[in-house]
Amino acid sequence: MNLYSIIKKPHVTEKTSLGSDNTNTVALVVDKNANKIEIKQAVESLFSVSVSCVRTVNVAGKVKRAGKSYGKRSNWKKAYVTLQDGQSIDFFEV
Numbered sequence: 001m002n003l004y005s006i007i008k009k010p011h012v013t014e015k016t017s018l019g020s021d022n023t024n025t026v027a028l029v030v031d032k033n034a035n036k037i038e039i040k041q042a043v044e045s046l047f048s049v050s051v052s053c054v055r056t057v058n059v060a061g062k063v064k065r066a067g068k069s070y071g072k073r074s075n076w077k078k079a080y081v082t083l084q085d086g087q088s089i090d091f092f093e094v
Contacts, residue, residue: 004035006042008065011078023082026089030056030079039079047089053082 008029016027030039036054043051057080061073083089 001031001034001038003042003045005033006038007046012091019080020088022088024085025080025082028079028081030077032058032075032077034077034079036079039081043081043089049087049089050084051081052084055080055082 008031010030011027013027016025019027027056028039034042036056037089039056040051040054040066043049043054057078059076059078061075063070063072
């Protein structure tokens with residue numbers, strides 16, 4: 001699997017931004033078929049950081065309604081990547 005296809009985008013919310021400040025953890029949206037080892041290798045090579053822990057969550061897509069018809073959003077996978085002390089990933093550089 002290609003390194004650039006494993007990590008899709010950062011998952012930035014209020015909760016994840018507090019986690020990145022307090023526990024040095026970054027949340028990422030990753031490919032559904034990627035495992036923890038592939039995610040760790042991709043983050044270490046793309047961002048040049050050291051990863052200490054990777055936790056993954058399979059998120060079920062929500063059921064949405066438009067008028068009388070119902071639809072379902074796609075399922076996706078989220079990874080919480082804990083970096084070693086002194087390491088950081090800055091997605092929004094100023």
